[in-house]
Amino acid sequence: MAPRTTRKKSDSKITKPETTRKKSDSKITKPETTTKKPKQLSDSINKxxxxxxxxxxxxxxxxxxxxxxxxxxxxxxxKSEPVNRIQKGQDISFSLESLMKVESEPWNGVRNYEARNNLLAMVEGDLCLFYHSNCKVPGIVGVAKVYNQAVPDEGQFIPEDPYYDPKSTKEKPKWWCPRVSFHRRFRRKVSLQELRSASTESEPLRDFMLVTRGRLSVIPVGKHEFEEIIKLEQNGSISDDIDCDISRDFITAK
Structure with missing residues (x-):
């Protein structure tokens, strides 16, 4: 990953709580851990x-x-944690502003198999709602774009890394991460509370996984769900209460 930040992914045991090094049911929740290997893996391989x-x-x-x-x-x-949190001597916080300051960032630190499989499915150009977790008011604050497809997460091989996995090998790595880049900030934060309320009133968000399975740190979003969230963003006045400092010039994608 670019600078060795770690996202907080909320499916782990540290808990992105409501809800991953960057980068984790992002970049906070406990580092995501899984007690057993999922059955999602087949013998099929890609090189x-x-x-x-x-x-x-x-x-x-x-x-x-x-x-x-x-x-x-x-x-x-x-999901990612915007507020400083130290794990293994490293600050694993990573806000939308942190992403804006780099060309791209490996979305590393995910240690949940379902979330990992979602990362493997990402392709260049996919859009990702950027969610700040483990903060006073969790919510969506912007949009990131997938920069390239997943490669092995190097942190799994480094004992000092907060997300080190001693059972993973370079010959057969368990954890993978794509790189993502900054796309734009929201006009205002769309909070988890607002999304929960909308899910009871809006058909497109009725099954929104953030509400039904909140701890997962990498979540698939339907096209209609994405469009409905963008509509919510447009409601109300512009607010800079997004847990970080990003100019309003970046409300529109550059």
Whole structure:
């Protein structure tokens, strides 16, 4: 990952709570952990190049919950912690502002198999709602874009890393992460509370996974769900209460 920040992904045991190093049911919740290997993995493999070595990329036997859109892309929601939190001596916070300051960032630190499989399904150009978790008012504050497809998460091999996994090997890495880049900030934060209320009143958000399965740190989002959330963003006046300092010039994608 770019600078060695870690996202907080909320499916883990540290808890992004309501709800991952960056990057985790993002970039906060406990680092995501899983007590058993999911059955989602098949024997199918893809070959990827990392450090000039061939590594096996797992291919989930079950496709993502939502199909690709007519343009060949999907929408997602990724969680990250904007507030400083120290784990293994490292600050694992990572806000939308942190993402804005770099060309791209590996969405690392996810240690939940379902969330990992969602990361594996991402392709360049997919849009991700950027959700701040483990803060006073959790909510969606902007949009990120998938920069490239998943490669092995290097943190899993480093003992000092907050998300080190001693059972993973470079020959057969368990954890993968795509790179994401900043796309734009929201006019205002769309809070979790607002999304919960909307899910009871708005048909497009009735089954929104953030509300039904809040701890998962990487969540598939339907096209109609994405569009409905953008409509919510447009309601009310512009507010800079988004847990970080990003100019209003970036409300529109550059």
């Amino acid at each position: 990827d190049k990392t450090n000039n070595d061939e590594v096996i990329k797992p291919v989930p036997s079950k496709p993502p919950k939502l199909p690709v859109n007519e343009d060949g892309h999907r929408y997602w929601l990724i």
